[in-house]
Amino acid sequence: xxxxxxxxxxxxxxLYLAGVARARSPWSPGRTVAWLAGLGxxxxxxxxxxxxxxxxxxxxMAAHLLVGMVAPVLLVIxxxxxxxxxxxxxxxxxxxxxxLRTAPVRVLADPFVATGLNAAGLWTLYGTGLLTxxxxxxxxxxxxxxxxxxxxxxxxxxxxxxxxxxxxRGVVARAVALAAGAAAHDVLAKALYAAPPxxxxxxxxxxxxxxxxGTVVHVLVAALLWRQWYRxxxxxxxxxxxxxxxxx
Amino acid sequence: MTAADPPRSDRxxxxxxxLLFGLGAAGAIDEIVFHQLLHWHHFYDRAGGAAALVSDxxxxxxxxxxxxxxxxxxxxxxxxxxxxxxxxxxAVLVGAGAFQVWxxxxxxxxxxxxxxxxxxxxxxxxxxWIGAGVLxxxxxxxxxxxxxxxxxx
Numbered sequence: 439x440x441x442x443x444x445x446x447x448x449x450x451x452x453l454y455l456a457g458v459a460r461a462r463s464p465w466s467p468g469r470t471v472a473w474l475a476g477l478g479x480x481x482x483x484x485x486x487x488x489x490x491x492x493x494x495x496x497x498x499m500a501a502h503l504l505v506g507m508v509a510p511v512l513l514v515i516x517x518x519x520x521x522x523x524x525x526x527x528x529x530x531x532x533x534x535x536x537x538l539r540t541a542p543v544r545v546l547a548d549p550f551v552a553t554g555l556n557a558a559g560l561w562t563l564y565g566t567g568l569l570t571x572x573x574x575x576x577x578x579x580x581x582x583x584x585x586x587x588x589x590x591x592x593x594x595x596x597x598x599x600x601x602x603x604x605x606x607r608g609v610v611a612r613a614v615a616l617a618a619g620a621a622a623h624d625v626l627a628k629a630l631y632a633a634p635p636x637x638x639x640x641x642x643x644x645x646x647x648x649x650x651x652g653t654v655v656h657v658l659v660a661a662l663l664w665r666q667w668y669r670x671x672x673x674x675x676x677x678x679x680x681x682x683x684x685x686x
Numbered sequence: 687m688t689a690a691d692p693p694r695s696d697r698x699x700x701x702x703x704x705l706l707f708g709l710g711a712a713g714a715i716d717e718i719v720f721h722q723l724l725h726w727h728h729f730y731d732r733a734g735g736a737a738a739l740v741s742d743x744x745x746x747x748x749x750x751x752x753x754x755x756x757x758x759x760x761x762x763x764x765x766x767x768x769x770x771x772x773x774x775x776x777a778v779l780v781g782a783g784a785f786q787v788w789x790x791x792x793x794x795x796x797x798x799x800x801x802x803x804x805x806x807x808x809x810x811x812x813x814x815w816i817g818a819g820v821l822x823x824x825x826x827x828x829x830x831x832x833x834x835x836x837x838x839x
Binding site: 613616617618620621622623624625628629632653656657660661664665667668673677680681684 | 739742751758761767768
């Protein structure tokens with residue numbers, strides 16, 4: 439199992455570094471650090487003590503926060519699609535860019551669709567017997583983790599919209615989508631606290647970790663989103679004009 | 687937000703910023719002081735049903751979203767040089783009072799998500815909780831009224 443995780447972490451790391459080496463314009467080192475740190479979160483969550491603690495909901499939720507929330511934020515900040523477009527030869531980059539603008543990608547990258555998918559996946563995991571089944575089967579555990587990572591990544595990418603995918607909605611719509619997803623996460627955490635799934639220990643502490651840890655990451659994403667709006671060209675131009683007209 | 691009447695749109699943005707920040711700050715104080723420091727409130731005391739959980743989740747997500755959005759709008763209003771303290775603080779108090787009244791009436795009493803404190807007679811605590819909210823709300827409305835008429839302090 440650790441070999442699979444190792445490959446799932448080392449191959450993307452190597453591909454990203456190769457992309458940075460080939461990029462046509464200089465690439466910010468911060469993005470490379472974010473990519474490697476995001477992959478590091480995955481390695482920590484899926485191997486070692488967190489993965490070995492079967493049935494302890496605190497360990498499960500710590501891993502869940504790393505895979506489904508912290509790693510996605512770091513991987514989104516690293517802007518892998520932008521790097522891909524800059525590293526590929528021009529004609530291949532154009533083809534990728536066309537794929538990123540097709541209807542299915544546009545629909546999936548809509549913040550409301552993406553956060554809805556993410557929430558639906560989590561409710562399925564904790565509301566059905568899937569969690570208990572996954573605690574006893576390493577293969578299923580890896581599959582579910584991959585799903586949690588991908589839907590969490592998709593939702594974060596759709597809200598922050600840093601990569602050139604689809605059509606970018608306004609900041610208010612993206613903030614509302616983020617808050618709606620967070621509300622679903624909070625309700626789920628308290629529902630787990632009220633009625634823990636079968637076969638887990640430390641359910642109350644685990645549910646509280648999910649609730650408060652989720653809040654910390656959601657606030658961070660909201661801060662990134664509003665910082666992006668504050669520094670956007672349109673908002674800066676608008677504010678400059680207003681400041682000129684304002685009474686001294 | 688038309689360029690034709692910038693003062694009015696700036697004032698609206700200032701009000702929205704204060705309301706959002708007040709709502710969020712009251713939620714944060716509730717969470718930090720009464721849940722985490724005093725341990726008066728319980729995470730969930732199992733007295734409320736599904737509606738209580740949904741309402742709590744929505745309000746929790748709304749409060750911190752409002753705090754972040756309110757601060758971003760405040761930064762924008764300041765760089766537009768449209769910040770007036772009285773209007774902003776009036777709006778903050780209205781937002782905070784509205785949160786407190788909603789929390790006291792709907793969450794504690796109607797949905798029974800959790801109570802102000804456990805093992806004591808609740809009447810005084812509930813009156814103080816909701817009464818404080820009403821007072822803050824009124825103080826904010828008063829401040830906003832003064833800011834609008836432009837009277838000197």
